[in-house]
Amino acid sequence: MEFCDDCGSMMKAEDGLWVCSSCGNEQIKDPDADYVITDDQEASEVIESSPEDSGLPTTETHCPECGNDRAHWYMQQIRAADESETRFFICTECEHKWREDDH
Structure with missing residues (x-):
């Protein structure tokens, strides 16, 4: 390289x-140098995914945008370490994203 x-x-x-x-x-x-040259990735090796295959878990919750009752969710630490994580939701229907904080 x-x-x-x-x-x-x-x-x-x-x-x-x-x-x-x-x-x-x-x-x-x-x-005089030893080089290893790799081929480009074949189109057949590329894995395409859809929003349904996000790898995130789903839960029953109400989407404030479209009213759908399923959403993908994940948690992320966005505040100080001594405060709880924030839960993020992504609607499985309209892909609207919202969050819930513990207060």
């Missing part, structure tokens, strides 16, 4: 050169 001397981005190997995909800088590859 090589990095561009000008901008620091990762470079790609092309015809005996290292080419920066960000700024276009080219460097000659060292012929």
Whole structure:
């Protein structure tokens, strides 16, 4: 793996050169160095997911936007460590996002 001397981005190997995909800088590859060049990922290897496959758990709760009764949920610490986490919900129907805090 090589990095561009000008901008620091990762470079790609092309015809005996290292080419920066960000700024276009080219460097000659060292012929004595050992390099492993990997192929691009095949389109068949790409896994597409839908909102239903978010990997988040679901619960019964009322969406304030559309009235749906199912939502994905997760918890996140957004305040001080000595305060409770905040619960976030994402509606399974309209994808409206809201949160609940303990007060």
